[in-house]
Amino acid sequence: MSVAELLADTQVCVVGGSGGVGKTTTSAAIAAGMAARGLRVAVVTIDPAQRLATALGLDELGNEPHRIEPQRFAEHGLRLAGELWAMTLDPKRTFDELIETLAPDEATREQILANRVYRELSDAIAGSQEFTAVAKLHELAQAGDWDLLVLDTPPSRNALDFLDAPDRLRAFFDGRALQTLLRGGGAGLRLIGRGTGLVLGLLKRVTGAELLSDLSDFFRLLGGLIGGFRERAEQVEALLRAPGTTFLLVTSPEREPIDEAIFFQRRLSAARMRLGGAIVNRVHADELGEDDGALADLPALLEREAGLSPPLAARVAAAFADEHALARRDAANVVHLTERLGAGVPLLRVPLLDGDVHDVEGLVRLQAQLFGSIQHR
């Protein structure tokens, strides 16, 4: 199975998984591989390694994709028959842009952007970073300039944060209780309904008048965006559910990210979103299978067959025994993943590569693993 097959009828590919499993580099390698197969591809990365960003020329400012010179890949033997575009998402700026688009009028927009709570704390709005990623994706999909969009999802401890984001943010804008609290029109603290007057009075004693005033301005101003926001959240969810949208799960072969991936799949299927496959990165190769007996004789074998000195033979054997234990662990975890994901979900294993992937050469190598070799489960 190759990524090209997984993405055959896909216009939008969302790459999910928990932190530290190689999501960003995998996203970039997928985009490069599809561009090499003739597509016009844009990849939205979240936080690429500095060297990778530099290698791709992503250091430049700008919250829009720009085209990567094909020469950068050609130098490493990958001809981009199509086009590869890339950008690094600036969540704060994307959120600002979203506010600007959704604000009903100039005055509201200015007031929101000037509000102290918004300025100081908007990056702490629950789910905002995750939501900006999908909002950007939606914007690019609307533009229609690309055959395929690849979205790297924000780093978080919990892969589910990403799926929860539209709901959390919608709840934030929509919060019924909050609306009750702030209903009534007018400015600042005067917009108090009768039943909630008590609560606000008490609240003021805890927060102080100024914070409460800034907060209620903040909520009132954003309240003006509810209609537009709800619509956008619906569009975004529709995009994530569209038949041309495919999720790919990335994980490492360790137990924790694998459990997270299993969880993620359940949530995807509950949300009626399509999982195209799972990619297990950095799998230790199992050279022995269950034939552990060979390990005992290995030092002698290495001395005899490879002419190593006894101390060196012992070290090489020890390295092999340790790595073999990891290979067995990985294999067991991958079996667990396969069983849980079910037969319908293709699984791609990427062997542990010697060294990090943080430059174009590394991306080309990873790309070859993802696209080149047919791997059977």
Next chain:
Amino acid sequence: MLVPGLADKRLVFVTGKGGVGKSTVALALGIAAARRGLRTIVAELSGQARAAETFGVAPAAGQEVPLDGSGLYATSVEMEHALEEYLHERAGRVGDLLTASRAFHAFASATPGMRELMMVGKAWELAQDPRRISGMAPYDLVVVDAPATGHALGALRTPATFADIARVGPIAHQGRAIDVSLRDPAQTAVLAVALPEEMPVTETLALRRRLRETLGLELAGAVVNACLPERIGPRQARTVEDALPSAGGKRVASAALRTALSEHARASEQREQVARLTKGLATPPLELPYLFVETLDPAALDVLADRLEELL
């Protein structure tokens, strides 16, 4: 190596890039501190209760649970619980009334930064002597299993941000008190966890810079997790490489040679990253060995705790 003297602090925030093993290091550091006779608590801010799970102890939301008999405790900090506790302690009946209001809960959970403020505030409260929450015993050391770098920095800044916006009133007052503690190197330390790889090292160096900018605090130390052993040197690696053709016929022998070379290549690349970090920090980080184990049980954590004692 720089010895951060973490045993003398009250609050240690353990942070780093996602997936580097922050929770593992935080817990192992807690074990090391408890061995020293410090009454220690590991406070998880992620909503998980991994410390309790590792020790096979039933976690209870917001509760401080003993992990073993050694003076090591764990708690999973929850925003709602921390908020109710805070309001009750600060505002008594008024606080309880607020807690009972649905509108208030909506307000609190929608307020950006409130979650971070409450979580950091709770971690801070655990380190107060006497405790702010009546009837609770103080801890000598609070090890905070903090969110990933960016979020952790944001969270550490929240008390000051709220204090600035509120200017006066209880939240401003409290925010300022917490902020003073966080900025005081005698009380608070931030410990970075990295892997010997490009991105986590870069993020550690960025953390150090941003910590100075936002809190005026020096990074107390850095831990590089999961360092592969350097089993063979460069010359031995060449010997192994030269031996490859002769072992070609023997499947297991040649697989062993290739594996040893691959491990050597990865270990060498790791050395470069550790060297880069050492240069950037102007002091060597503490290295933790890669553990070739299936799961990190208390026995495996003990191995890491042995090493982490150096930081105390």
